Each structure stands twice: as C-alpha cells, then as structure tokens.
Amino acid sequence: MTVRVRFAPSPTGYLHLGAARAALFNWLFARKCGGKFLLRIEDTDLQRSTDESTRSILEGLEWLGIGDYDEEVVFQSRNADKHRAAALRLIEEGKAYRDFTPKEDRADANVKREIAERARTAAAVEGVDHRSNPYRDLPLEESNRRGAAGEPFAVRLKVAREGRSRFEDVVYGEQVRDYSEIEDLVLLRSGDLSPLYNLSVVVDDIEMAVTHVIRGQDHLTNTHKQVLIYQALGTPVPVFAHLPLILAPNKAKLSKRKHGEVVSLTTYRDRGFIPAAFRNFLALLGWSPGDDREIMSLEELISRFSLEGIHRSNAVFNFNERDARQWTDQKALWMNAEYIRTMPLEELVPMVRSELESAGLWRPEYVAEERAWFERTIDLIRQRFYTLKDFSGQGRAYLSDDFEFDPQAVAKNLKKEPRLRELLPRLADHLERVEPWTTETVETALRAFADETGVKAGLLINSSRTALTGQAVGPSMFDVFDVFGRSRSVKRLRDAAQLV
Numbered sequence: 036m037t038v039r040v041r042f043a044p045s046p047t048g049y050l051h052l053g054a055a056r057a058a059l060f061n062w063l064f065a066r067k068c069g070g071k072f073l074l075r076i077e078d079t080d081l082q083r084s085t086d087e088s089t090r091s092i093l094e095g096l097e098w099l100g101i102g103d104y105d106e107e108v109v110f111q112s113r114n115a116d117k118h119r120a121a122a123l124r125l126i127e128e129g130k131a132y133r134d135f136t137p138k139e140d141r142a143d144a145n146v147k148r149e150i151a152e153r154a155r156t157a158a159a160v161e162g163v164d165h166r167s168n169p170y171r172d173l174p175l176e177e178s179n180r181r182g183a184a185g186e187p188f189a190v191r192l193k194v195a196r197e198g199r200s201r202f203e204d205v206v207y208g209e210q211v212r213d214y215s216e217i218e219d220l221v222l223l224r225s226g227d228l229s230p231l232y233n234l235s236v237v238v239d240d241i242e243m244a245v246t247h248v249i250r251g252q253d254h255l256t257n258t259h260k261q262v263l264i265y266q267a268l269g270t271p272v273p274v275f276a277h278l279p280l281i282l283a284p285n286k287a288k289l290s291k292r293k294h295g296e297v298v299s300l301t302t303y304r305d306r307g308f309i310p311a312a313f314r315n316f317l318a319l320l321g322w323s324p325g326d327d328r329e330i331m332s333l334e335e336l337i338s339r340f341s342l343e344g345i346h347r348s349n350a351v352f353n354f355n356e357r358d359a360r361q362w363t364d365q366k367a368l369w370m371n372a373e374y375i376r377t378m379p380l381e382e383l384v385p386m387v388r389s390e391l392e393s394a395g396l397w398r399p400e401y402v403a404e405e406r407a408w409f410e411r412t413i414d415l416i417r418q419r420f421y422t423l424k425d426f427s428g429q430g431r432a433y434l435s436d437d438f439e440f441d442p443q444a445v446a447k448n449l450k451k452e453p454r455l456r457e458l459l460p461r462l463a464d465h466l467e468r469v470e471p472w473t474t475e476t477v478e479t480a481l482r483a484f485a486d487e488t489g490v491k492a493g494l495l496i497n498s499s500r501t502a503l504t505g506q507a508v509g510p511s512m513f514d515v516f517d518v519f520g521r522s523r524s525v526k527r528l529r530d531a532a533q534l535v
C-alpha cells in the first residue's frame with residue numbers, strides 16, 4: 036500500500052503553528068514511507084476563506100522546506116458537486132434522509148441545540164431514543180416526490196439507534212462513543228444543499244485515496260462522525276493519528292486572538308529564524324525520536340519519524356508575553372542559535388545577506404574584494420546570535436560606522452572609570468604602531484600597555500569592546516580587533532574617549 040497523506044488547512048487566516056506542525060508531521064511521514072504528501076485547501080467557508088490566507092499557507096510551507104506536494108493542490112470548494120452527489124446517493128440507499136423541517140422551526144439554532152443537548156442527555160441517562168425526527172422514516176418515494184416538488188430540505192445521516200461508534204487512533208488509542216451521543220448529523224444544508232464539513236472531508240479523503248489522517252486532536256470528536264460517513268459510503272476508514280494540542284504556558288490553547296503573532300508561522304520567518312532550525316523545533320513539539328536528541332538534520336528527522344513516537348500529552352509552548360527577550364519559546368530561540376552557530380557558513384551567508392539587504396547594510400564588496408573579510412566577520416559574530424536579525428542589530432557596528440551604543444554598556448564599561456578618557460587615546464596610539472596586525476600581536480600589545488600604565492587588562496578589554504562594537508558582550512576582543520583592522524579600531528578607541 037502506498038502511503039498517502041494530506042495537509043488540509045482552512046485558509047481563514049495566518050498559518051497557525053499547530054497547523055504547520057500537522058503539515059510537517061504529514062510530510063515527514065510521507066517522506067519516511069516513500070508515500071505521497073498532498074495539500075488540500077479547505078475553502079468551503081466562502082465568507083472566511085481568502086486568497087491571501089491561501090498564499091500565506093503556501094509561502095509558509097515553502098519556507099519550511101515542505102512545499103513539494105506530490106500532486107496538484109486540491110481546492111475543496113471545487114468538489115461540492117461530488118459531496119452533494121454522495122449525500123444524495125445515501126438517501127437512495129436509505130442511509131440518509133431528507134429533513135423537511137421548516138426553517139422557522141429551526142430558526143433559533145441555539146434553542147435547537149439546547150433541545151438536542153437535553154434530549155441527548157436524557158437519552159444517555161434513560162436510554163430513550165432521541166431520534167424523533169418525523170422525516171427520518173419517510174418512505175423514499177414520498178421523500179423524492181417532495182424533494183422534486185421543490186420543498187426545501189436538509190440531508191441528515193441516519194445514525195443507528197443502538198450501538199457504538201469506535202475507531203483506533205494511533206496516538207490516543209481506541210475511541211468509543213455511544214450512538215445515542217451522536218445526532219443525525221446534517222450532510223447538506225437546507226436551501227442551497229451546500230455540503231457540511233464532515234461530509235466534504237470524508238468524500239475528499241476517499242477521492243484522494245488518503246491512507247492516514249494526521250491532524251490536530253481537536254478533530255477527535257469529528258472523527259466519530261466521519262467514521263459513520265465512511266461506513267455509510269461503504270469505504271474502509273483510513274488510519275487516524277491525532278496530534279496533541281500546543282498550549283500556552285498557562286495551559287490555554289494557543290490562539291492568535293489571545294497570544295498574538297507568536298502563534299503565526301510567518302512571524303518566525305520575519306523575525307530571522309533559520310527554516311531548518313524552526314522545522315527541527317516544530318518536529319519536537321509533540322513528537323520525540325525515543326531518546327533525548329534534539330538537533331537533527333532533515334534526513335535524521337525523516338528516518339526516525341514514526342506515528343508511534345507522537346506524544347499523547349499536550350505540548351507547552353514556553354514564552355513570556357511580558358519579556359521581549361522571551362517573546363517566543365526559549366527552546367526555539369536556543370535551537371535557532373545552535374543552527375546559526377554551527378551550520379555551514381556558505382548556507383548561512385545568503386540568509387545574512389538578505390537580512391543585511393533589508394536593513395540597508397549590504398555592500399557588493401562583500402561578495403567581491405571584501406569577501407574573505409566578510410565571511411570571517413560573520414563567522415566570528417554568529418557565535419552569540421539568536422536570530423538573523425542580530426546580524427543587523429548587535430552586528431551593525433561591524434558593518435557600518437553608523438551604529439548605536441548600548442547605554443548600559445557605556446555606563447558599565449566607559450563611564451565608570453574616568454581615567455579611560457585619557458587611556459583610550461593612548462591605547463589607540465600604542466596599537467597604531469603594532470606590526471603586523473593580528474589577534475596575537477594586538478593581545479601582546481594591549482597587555483603590555485596595561486602593565487605599563489598599571490591598569491588591569493580587563494578594563495582595557497571591556498572598554499575597547501564597547502568602544503568598537505557599542506556592546507558589553509561579544510566575541511573574544513582580540514578577534515574583534517583583528518576583524519576591525521587597525522585604522523577602524525584606533526579611530527573607535529579615540530572616538531569613544533568622548534563618551535567617558
């Protein structure tokens with residue numbers, strides 16, 4: 036059997052992290068099994084679906100590196116006729132029925148739902164059948180006649196009076212539900228006979244020959260209804276694997292309304308994440324390879340992925356809305372830093388280039404005569420960076436003379452010691468004579484100058500760091516001197532004396 040899985044987002048907004056993770060798990064499973072990964076845009080809610088949202092879903096998948104669907108994208112709204120035909124066939128077979136209940140009787144959906152709820156509870160408690168719809172057992176000829184005469188109707192599935200629906204979920208195990216808890220669900224709406232969600236999903240999944248349905252746990256309840264539709268249509272059910280929820284630190288469901296941009300995939304692209312790093316992070320949100328490995332290449336993720344490794348317990352996304360440094364999950368940031376620090380430089384450089392271009396810091400020399408210098412500098416500063424934004428932020432002083440000093444760094448490393456006003460220009464004079472200019476020669480010269488003037492080398496190192504880079508922390512200062520070169524280094528030391 037060839038594995039066929041699909042990612043089936045509704046294009047009604049941004050691509051939520053949970054959806055992106057569902058896409059990734061489907062993709063990993065398909066790639067692992069040599070199966071097919073399909074994309075179906077569930078755009079049946081015409082009011083809420085937008086092209087912009089579809090575009091952002093496609094872009095998001097592309098960015099994650101999983102935009103290589105194996106077949107043409109399916110748009111669910113284009114299949115409405117097939118969904119309708121399936122429901123009408125079920126009427127002919129006596130598995131569904133036309134419900135001619137006049138509209139005014141269902142006018143208030145809330146009242147109706149409440150009545151149904153009460154009937155259901157009563158049924159569950161007393162074992163009373165709640166399927167009292169008078170049209171349920173209308174003879175087919177009469178139903179056909181009234182339908183043909185233009186009387187409006189909805190189509191409902193005939194759910195058996197007794198028995199239980201059951202299916203096996205790979206993650207959550209056996210799921211059982213008493214039929215008495217499931218209403219005769221509507222397949223087609225009264226009036227325009229537009230298909231409802233559960234019918235459309237099932238008919239499309241059958242049409243697309245989907246073998247495994249991997250999606251969020253919030254669809255577990257729907258699955259019972261979908262299983263009934265599969266059975267009515269006489270088609271075997273696919274394998275179901277539902278994914279644990281992704282929760283906020285306070286255990287609320289992560290939502291854009293409540294938590295803002297942090298739940299939207301494009302935020303990570305826009306805030307300087309490396310796609311491979313974020314993909315690696317998402318893969319571990321509710322799945323583990325069975326040991327505590329965290330950094331995994333794409334090949335490793337594919338080869339180790341299994342539905343059995345998916346967790347049942349919900350994943351918690353740790354961030355703190357009140358702390359800008361913890362705007363997203365700390366592990367995501369840590370992982371991104373790891374990728375930035377360790378990935379092949381030739382893969383990182385093009386990403387840094389786009390970041391510098393959008394910040395107006397890119398210079399064509401960086402791929403020409405200054406290429407070696409540029410790459411050495413990127414290699415040096417990447418060691419402490421968390422996102423690509425840091426290259427244009429904290430890294431700005433390396434690439435431009437127009438940079439800002441961190442006021443706390445100035446207070447700590449320059450203003451605290453008044454002697455620096457005089458020492459920094461003298462250090463500049465001293466370093467100006469160093470020949471050749473290397474990490475080692477600069478270090479020797481700076482330490483000799485410290486001895487000569489009776490100050491600690493640390494004082495000179497820390498103040499030089501702030502003088503040259505505007506920051507209090509950074510790579511080894513002698514490497515920093517090395518990449519800045521002699522003339523920029525001494526100029527910044529002299530200029531910084533003004534700040535003391």
Ligand code: GLU
Pocket residue numbers: 042043044045077236249250251254
């Ligand atoms: N369109 C549904 C959603 O976005 C997914 C349905 C499914 O995967 O079966 O939640």
